[in-house]
Amino acid sequence: MPPVSCLDVFLSLWQNIPMSRHWLRLLCLLIGLAIGLFYAWKVAPVRYTNVPLSALRADYRTDYVMAIAEAYQAEQDLPRAIRRLAFLGPMEPLSYVQEALIYAQAHAFEAREIAMLQALAQALRGGGSP
Amino acid sequence: MKRWPWDLLFALLAGIAGGLLYAWVIAPPQVTLTPDLLRPADREAYYEVIAAAYAANGDLERARARLSLFSEQATASLAAQAQRMLAAGRPFEEIQPLVRLAADLGKPTPPAQPPATPLALVTPLPPPSPTSPATPPPEEITPEPLPTEETLAIPTLPLVTPQSAFTPVPTVGGFFTLSDYRTLCDPERTPGLLQVWVNDERGQPLPGVPLLLVWEGGQEVFYTGLKPELGNGYADALLQAERLYSLQVGGGEPISNLSAPSCPPESGLRYGSIALTFTRK
Numbered sequence: 001m002p003p004v005s006c007l008d009v010f011l012s013l014w015q016n017i018p019m020s021r022h023w024l025r026l027l028c029l030l031i032g033l034a035i036g037l038f039y040a041w042k043v044a045p046v047r048y049t050n051v052p053l054s055a056l057r058a059d060y061r062t063d064y065v066m067a068i069a070e071a072y073q074a075e076q077d078l079p080r081a082i083r084r085l086a087f088l089g090p091m092e093p094l095s096y097v098q099e100a101l102i103y104a105q106a107h108a109f110e111a112r113e114i115a116m117l118q119a120l121a122q123a124l125r126g127g128g129s130p
Numbered sequence: 131m132k133r134w135p136w137d138l139l140f141a142l143l144a145g146i147a148g149g150l151l152y153a154w155v156i157a158p159p160q161v162t163l164t165p166d167l168l169r170p171a172d173r174e175a176y177y178e179v180i181a182a183a184y185a186a187n188g189d190l191e192r193a194r195a196r197l198s199l200f201s202e203q204a205t206a207s208l209a210a211q212a213q214r215m216l217a218a219g220r221p222f223e224e225i226q227p228l229v230r231l232a233a234d235l236g237k238p239t240p241p242a243q244p245p246a247t248p249l250a251l252v253t254p255l256p257p258p259s260p261t262s263p264a265t266p267p268p269e270e271i272t273p274e275p276l277p278t279e280e281t282l283a284i285p286t287l288p289l290v291t292p293q294s295a296f297t298p299v300p301t302v303g304g305f306f307t308l309s310d311y312r313t314l315c316d317p318e319r320t321p322g323l324l325q326v327w328v329n330d331e332r333g334q335p336l337p338g339v340p341l342l343l344v345w346e347g348g349q350e351v352f353y354t355g356l357k358p359e360l361g362n363g364y365a366d367a368l369l370q371a372e373r374l375y376s377l378q379v380g381g382g383e384p385i386s387n388l389s390a391p392s393c394p395p396e397s398g399l400r401y402g403s404i405a406l407t408f409t410r411k
Contacts, residue, residue, distance in 0.1 A: 021137070028141035029148075036149020046158040050169035053176065060165055063196065064176060067183040074186030087175045 054089040058103055061088060065100035066109075069116040078123050094124040165199040173200070174211055181208065181227035190234055197235075208232035209362055212338040213355045222340060222353075229338035236334055306339070306379040310407035315393035322369040322390040323403035327361060328354045328379060330410045335363025342378040343367050371401050379408045 040046075053064060065085070072081040085093035101117045153159075165176055177197075184193040197204035212228040306328060319325075328339045337355025354365040369375055369390045378384040385406070393399040 024138055025141040028138045029145040032142040032145020032147075033149040033152075034145075035142075036146040036151075037153050038149075039146075040150045040153030041159060046154055048161060048163060048167050051163050051167040051172075052169060053172040055163050056165060056168075057162055060163075060199070064179060067179040067196065071179060071182035071186050075182065084175060084179055087172055 052089075053087045058099075059107075061096070062100040062103040064088070065096055065120075066104070066113060066117065069097070069100075069113075069120040072120050072123070073116050081120060082124070094121060097121045097124060166201045174214075177208060177211055178224070178228065181231040184231045184234075185227040193231055194235065205232050205235045208235070209337045209355065213362070216338060216353050216355065222338075225338055229336075232338075233330060233336060236330060236332070305411050306382045306408040307411055308385055308406060309409040310405070312405045313391035313402050314405060315391070315397040315399050315402040317398060319403040320368065321399055321401040321403065322371060324367045324369050324375075324377070324388065325403065325405045326354070326365045326367075326377070326379070327405075327407045328363040328365070328410075329407065333409070335361045336410065337362040339363070339365075339380045341365055341367075341380075342384075344376045344378070344384070345370075345373055369404070377406070380410075 053061070056064070065088070068081050068084045071084075072078070075081075082093050085096050088096045097117060097120050101114065101121060104114050104117055165173070168176060180193055180196045183196075184190065194204075197208075200207070208228050209232045212225050212232065215225045215228070216222075324343070326341060328336045328341075330336050335354070337353075339354045341352050341354065343350045343352070350367065352365050352367055355362045369388065371390050373389060374386075375388040376384045376386040377388055388404060390401040391404065393402045
């Protein structure tokens with residue numbers, strides 16, 4: 001009697017399963033999908049590194065703009081403030097300050113903090129320092 | 131004849147590929163992107179802004195809270211960034227807020243207790259390592275002086291006036307006093323080498339401190355921390371033989387009449403080197 005391998009057993013089993021070929025393929029596809037999802041979500045999930053400032057959550061972006069506004073209040077150096085705001089992305093620097101202002105007002109920041117953001121926004125609009 | 135189920139295997143692999151694509155590309159898990167994940171350039175920009183804001187408002191707790199968003203050790207990161215900026219030739223005005231914040235973060239939080247034991251006025255240098263011609267001062271005091279070194283009194287000879295072109299940079303939060311002065315006739319060290327270590331009041335090395343070396347007809351500004359392998363508070367310069375120099379640390383009182391020391395004939399050297407340690411008060 002010739003030796004029987006595990007593979008032979010498996011092949012003879014699946015060839016005798018009373019299921020249509022299409023259902024079997026679909027079942028394998030779903031099993032593969034489950035394996036892929038489990039591996040990608042649990043075993044090796046996406047790790048974020050080298051994130052740009054623009055991708056940070058709104059509160060962190062607001063804090064960054066807030067710090068720029070604090071520095072601007074003392075330095076009164078608008079080009080430097082614009083250079084710092086440029087790290088947030090390619091949009092107009094004013095838009096980032098306005099975004100931070102909206103967040104600050106919605107989250108009840110202190111009046112002096114809002115005033116600093118407004119002063120920076122005003123300077124960026126061309127109004128200079130108040 | 132038994133046939134290998136290639137179609138099912140293909141379906142399984144397609145399912146795996148689809149699952150990976152969905153979970154990694156189409157719908158990756160939503161995570162909060164914190165400043166800790168920032169790419170290096172943006173992280174440095176963030177640090178710079180935090181330091182600038184601190185320079186503006188002096189609110190150390192706020193700066194500390196902002197820096198706590200980063201998992202790395204803030205003081206070391208700020209000091210390292212200051213060193214990189216120095217090496218890149220950035221103006222010191224831009225670097226100073228980082229240095230100041232790093233220094234202030236290193237200070238004990240009030241109420242500060244005075245150190246239990248005062249700093250030793252003279253700290254002998256360790257014997258030179260054959261692989262490293264310059265090593266920072268040891269933390270422990272070695273009682274016996276080296277046979278080839280000569281401890282001198284702090285010179286009080288007339289000052290060499292700095293050139294008018296130099297504008298002293300404000301000190302990094304205090305004055306620096308010379309706490310150790312040594313001349314060394316050591317073949318392992320470059321003749322005429324002036325080695326300077328600058329520490330804060332707790333003995334921690336201070337990077338980014340400007341040092342002004344003045345001689346007749348010239349001057350040079352150099353900074354601590356540009357050779358981090360020798361210590362964050364370390365800096366050196368080469369003195370020419372038979373020329374008098376004045377050294378000013380962080381805009382403090384200059385130390386005058388520095389020169390490459392003469393060595394005894396048995397040392398095999400004509401000129402030796404100088405090792406100075408400054409401590410912030």
